[in-house]
Amino acid sequence: MRIVICGGGVIGASIAYFLSRRGVKPIVVERAGIACAASGKSGGFLARHWCDGTPLQQLARHSFDLHAELAEHGSEAWGYRRVTTYGGVGAATAHTRGGTTPNPIDWVSSHLEVGQQLGSTRDTAQVHPALFTAATMRAAEAHGAELRLGTVTGMRQTAGRVTGVEVDGAVIDADAVIIAMGPWSILAAAWLPLPMIYGVKGHSLVFTTGDTIPPEALFLEFEEAGGAVQSPEFFPRPDGTIYVCAISSDSPLPIDPAAVVPDLGAIERLERICAAASPVLAAAKIVARQACFRPIARDGLPLIGRVPGVEGAYIATGHSVWGILNAPATGEALAELILDGAARTIDLAPFDPGRLRPLDPARLRSRRAASAPLKGS
Ligand SMILES: Cc1cc2nc3c(=O)[nH]c(=O)nc-3n(C[C@H](O)[C@H](O)[C@H](O)COP(=O)(O)OP(=O)(O)OC[C@H]3O[C@@H](n4cnc5c(N)ncnc54)[C@H](O)[C@@H]3O)c2cc1C
Structure with missing residues (x-):
């Protein structure tokens, strides 16, 4: 299966890691450098219970435990310690x-x-987020993943399914594409029915x-x-x-x-x-x-799962202040969803991208053509 992950932040790197551990060799396309954005400039603080009582509880608890496991078995150090x-x-x-x-x-x-x-x-614990993201990507590469520097500019679709990703004008063939470009995932709303991402x-x-x-x-x-x-x-x-x-x-x-x-x-x-x-x-x-x-995202919860109506299209973003904490469980669950048809370790229902009304791609394309700036919330 040919899988392309758009974005080399902590979410893209974690998805690549868990896919590659399952024998798939995904391609990660990153525009400016691994962990160049929030994934390299965030706090890296991890808390097991701070999302309790919210739809994030299961994701956060499992991801906190995965961080500990990864630090114990990883071949590199990324500043993981309890605090x-x-x-x-x-x-x-x-x-x-x-x-x-x-x-x-x-x-x-x-x-x-x-x-x-x-x-x-x-x-409570911490990682150095840039070191964690880079080490996760290197571990994925050791299992066969590939990192390509380039700008994702579009998506090729045939009869309602994804067949490739446009990178700097050329197409990489793909059976599945994951949008993991952090706040820049909003750019993909011009190609896919996605809700607003701020x-x-x-x-x-x-x-x-x-x-x-x-x-x-x-x-x-x-x-x-x-x-x-x-x-x-x-x-x-x-x-x-x-x-x-x-x-x-x-x-x-x-x-x-x-x-x-x-x-x-x-x-x-x-x-x-x-x-x-x-x-x-x-x-x-x-x-x-x-x-x-x-x-x-508009309701503050991540978008993790299938993009409705387009076979082979997935998204993983909107992790807000808990992206470093929740990256490993997101990567693991998305790998399960793509390879097994359903996530086993986490119930992804609260994060279904289809829960929020999608933007109109045609309107977005004309807005971008007019060079309107992307606006934060
Ligand atoms: C100040 C601050 C402190 C934080 N502290 C914490 C914390 O302590 N603990 C915690 O758990 N979380 C924290 N977070 C949240 C966390 O940093 C984010 O949720 C997480 O980094 C998001 O990761 P991402 O991979 O989704 O996005 P990003 O890190 O933004 O990665 C997206 C990647 O996509 C790439 N990209 C963009 N456009 C394109 C394109 N067209 N083609 C190809 N690639 C493209 C970018 O270059 C970037 O590398 C903090 C956030 C901030 C802002």
Whole structure:
């Protein structure tokens, strides 16, 4: 069976990995480089129970367990480790802390209130997302998958079924095609009946801190000097860096993933938040100032499954803030769906792409012809 996966983010790489483990040799077509977008610039935080009580529960729990298995048996290291996770509050204008209990973590400013333990090493963990995605793709290649750099520009269909993918104007023959282009999956709505997919922008910094920060993740509610409240997330990594993200925006998604840049002023705001939140960060060197878009569908749930009405067409996107966590279970379930006709490990019904009204492909094509920008939510 000839399978083409469009997009080399964490979702595309995970699908390639699980397909290749089943003896199929999929081709992954990636426009700008493996993990060049959100899959390389996200936090990489994993939580087993934080989706409990939602339609994501089964996917998240199973994927958390798969992450542990993959890290144990993988031939490479990608920064997987268990972490203790805390919640806290703070403000740019330092208030005197009311309580007498000392903060449980010592790398934050003394005026922050860090009290609530949100997760333990039993149920929260992390990976370095770029390393994880690249290692997953390499493991897929070791099992026969192929990575091709190129831009997916269209799809060939004959009598209601997919027969190929157009890449930079040439066609790669295919019996099955999976759209896994993150927020750029919306481009495929010009060729397939797909619902709206948005891109929500987030900003992040990576600091070099040496080994000063232990495996303690921190979720903060932080009031900036102007009164705006941000929710920065801090993830110290085993490679001696710490990743911090915050400040979402609805800036338009550029068609070229390599053209994503931070919003004006957002990085400076994030730097001020970090300096106020932690004296360690105030003194640390910043090695990356970046932005990326997370993909999200209208109802906030991922789209994983068959594209209705077009045989051989599949989609896996819209994982929003949990794409790194949920990638392995998504890859495994989609491989089962394509090769066995149904997913066995996960019930994909809540993620059926057919649950949402599709856009009109003809309208989208004329909009693109008029060069309208892609808009985030
Ligand atoms: C700031 C931030 C922090 C986050 N933190 C976490 C976290 O801690 N834990 C967690 O689980 N999740 C987190 N996420 C979410 C997670 O990063 C995403 O859900 C996930 O990376 C999406 O992966 P993807 O493969 O669907 O998309 P992407 O990573 O966007 O990959 C899509 C790929 O498709 C390629 N592409 C685009 N157009 C084309 C084309 N025409 N032809 C070929 N290829 C194309 C792109 O170049 C890109 O490589 C975070 C997201 C953000 C924004």
